[in-house]
Amino acid sequence: MDSREALLRESFVPVAPVSRVMAAPQIEHRRLANSGLMCDLSTGARMSQACAVWNVKTNVCTIMTEPNAPDEVLGHEVRHCFEGHFH
Template sequence: MKTSRIFWPLRLLTAGACVIVTAGCSSLPMEEYAQFSPAPSSKRIMNQVKISWEVRDDVADFCAKAKGMGKEQAFLTPPVACAIWHVPLKECTVVTGSSTSHVALGHEVRHCFEGHFH
């Protein structure tokens, strides 16, 4: 037991390094990895939704256009994924590149339920 207490900081540091190494190629800010509280059901744009997942090679360009980003903003902070929702049909399409992360996918799924939350 004493050994495991001594080495827990090392284990935490190693786990953190693995996350940084695997996410190093994405442009997701660190706050994306923080815990959050889901919006209450009454505050969501949809509670039941049909979700589709579209994988595109041009994800940055496609999502920039879908979000209405200007060329300069899209160049400086290219989106790694996006969600396009249609409330009346209760449908949402998550768009990612061929290489993505669980964090990016989960972030976009949250948009499907909560709409614009940031």
């Protein structure tokens, strides 16, 4: 099983809203040709394809991906919006 298959088979049990960083965030998706660079600048970490950046004050989670990112990448980042940095 490759890493993509492992990601697809990973079980998902959401954290209770009371335990989340933002219980019910608004999610914004930005498709950017330079998402890797923008993610590096926003998070201070080296990201390969995408990232989720929280603004707790405005309750907005902004997801940045490449323009043609697969659905699995977007779904993974949505999970970060609700559960934080789980990996």
